Amino acid sequence: MRRHSRRVFNLCYRFTGNSTEAEDLSQEVFLRLYKTLSSYKPAFGAFPTWLTSVTRNLLVDNYRRTRRDRQTDSIDDAMPQLEEKHSSARAPDKLAEATELSVQLQRGLARLSPELRESVILRDLQGLEYNEIQVVLQVPAGTVKSRINRGRIELARILTEMGVRPS
Amino acid sequence: MDWSCAFTDERLSDYLDGNLSPAEAAAFSAHSAECANCAQTVALVSGLVNRMHKMEMLEEPPQLVAKILDATLGPRTQNEGWKRWFDWVPILWQPRFAMGLATVAALLIVISYTAGLTPAKLKKADLSPTNVFRSANRQAHLTYARGAKFVNDLRVVYEIQSKLQPEPETLPVSTPAPTPEKEHDSQPPNSIPQQKSQTSPIPNRTQVRNRPIFAFLLTESLADGMAEITINSSTRSTR
Numbered sequence: 001m002r003r004h005s006r007r008v009f010n011l012c013y014r015f016t017g018n019s020t021e022a023e024d025l026s027q028e029v030f031l032r033l034y035k036t037l038s039s040y041k042p043a044f045g046a047f048p049t050w051l052t053s054v055t056r057n058l059l060v061d062n063y064r065r066t067r068r069d070r071q072t073d074s075i076d077d078a079m080p081q082l083e084e085k086h087s088s089a090r091a092p093d094k095l096a097e098a099t100e101l102s103v104q105l106q107r108g109l110a111r112l113s114p115e116l117r118e119s120v121i122l123r124d125l126q127g128l129e130y131n132e133i134q135v136v137l138q139v140p141a142g143t144v145k146s147r148i149n150r151g152r153i154e155l156a157r158i159l160t161e162m163g164v165r166p167s
Numbered sequence: 168m169d170w171s172c173a174f175t176d177e178r179l180s181d182y183l184d185g186n187l188s189p190a191e192a193a194a195f196s197a198h199s200a201e202c203a204n205c206a207q208t209v210a211l212v213s214g215l216v217n218r219m220h221k222m223e224m225l226e227e228p229p230q231l232v233a234k235i236l237d238a239t240l241g242p243r244t245q246n247e248g249w250k251r252w253f254d255w256v257p258i259l260w261q262p263r264f265a266m267g268l269a270t271v272a273a274l275l276i277v278i279s280y281t282a283g284l285t286p287a288k289l290k291k292a293d294l295s296p297t298n299v300f301r302s303a304n305r306q307a308h309l310t311y312a313r314g315a316k317f318v319n320d321l322r323v324v325y326e327i328q329s330k331l332q333p334e335p336e337t338l339p340v341s342t343p344a345p346t347p348e349k350e351h352d353s354q355p356p357n358s359i360p361q362q363k364s365q366t367s368p369i370p371n372r373t374q375v376r377n378r379p380i381f382a383f384l385l386t387e388s389l390a391d392g393m394a395e396i397t398i399n400s401s402t403r404s405t406r
Contacts, residue, residue, distance in 0.1 A: 023234070152180060
């Protein structure tokens with residue numbers, strides 16, 4: 001339970017950049033999981049992959065639901081400021097173990113498009129394999145590869161612009 | 168293989184994840200060595216990926232699990248007012264508590280019997296600390312004396328047994344029995360009982376068997392006497 005809750009919380013936090021929102025979403029994920037647990041079949045894949053799928057779907061729903069609140073001229077430009085404001089206000093106190101790079105990485109991730117962000121998070125922070133990501137995102141293998149590749153390059157570029165040397 | 172900067176960008180993750188063929192990997196490396204821009208990109212992305220892989224997961228807020236349990240299984244009912252003082256009572260009805268209680272009771276009974284406190288014969292005077300200490304002390308010495316007696320018995324028995332036991336080569340029992348394979352090879356299955364009856368003379372075997380028992384009976388009275396002396400001397404010394 002704790003292992004799964006940590007994984008779900010991390011996925012939510014890395015995607016939203018806000019620990020309070022991530023906590024609420026994690027709670028919602030498990031509530032949804034509890035209600036739909038009887039419908040789980042091994043054909044859906046391994047349980048952790050299924051759990052990641054449920055979390056990702058909820059994150060996408062949440063992103064679409066709250067997009068109107070965040071919407072300005074450009075979503076991608078508006079998101080960083082909003083999320084940085086949230087993260088600086090709430091996250092660091094609660095997540096004392098977050099290192100400097102982790103915080104900067106979070107800011108960099110917030111500036112990625114949602115598609116690239118989720119791909120990089122699933123591959124490099126959650127440690128999923130390409131085929132598992134394909135199951136979670138429900139997109140072809142080529143698209144998964146392309147998104148991960150573009151996401152990594154873009155994130156490295158953003159971090160460099162921010163003055164962070166990832167290497 | 169002709170490799171370009173566009174290829175490097177396109178196949179960078181394949182290179183980092185080890186999904187390129189040897190020829191492609193060689194061409195990739197050769198191009199990165201020549202092109203400064205590509206080398207920088209490769210170094211940056213490679214460093215970023217390595218550090219992300221080494222990054223540990225953040226700890227979830229401590230209240231998250233409790234919140235999840237409340238949301239799924241429902242909030243725990245908590246008593247209010249004076250009833251809160253009796254929240255621990257349901258623990259008593261759990262099987263593990265009853266098991267623990269039974270184990271402790273059994274342990275106390277064993278200790279009390281070992282210390283010489285028989286509940287049926289217990290008197291009020293036995294509960295005074297001095298009597299309890301004396302009783303425990305006496306019981307400890309008795310236990311030690313019993314152990315000493317047992318060791319002495321064994322020693323005497325083995326000594327006599329070793330003296331009474333005939334030499335190994337003269338013993339019919341100690342002679343190596345024929346192996347089953349040899350018996351099987353030399354004799355048909357019907358003749359095995361006859362063979363056994365010939366090689367094991369019954370009188371000799373019973374004689375050998377009876378010797379230690381006889382020796383034990385002889386020495387038991389002697390050992391009892393020795394142990395009695397040990398007990399008496401030890402109890403005298405405690406008083």
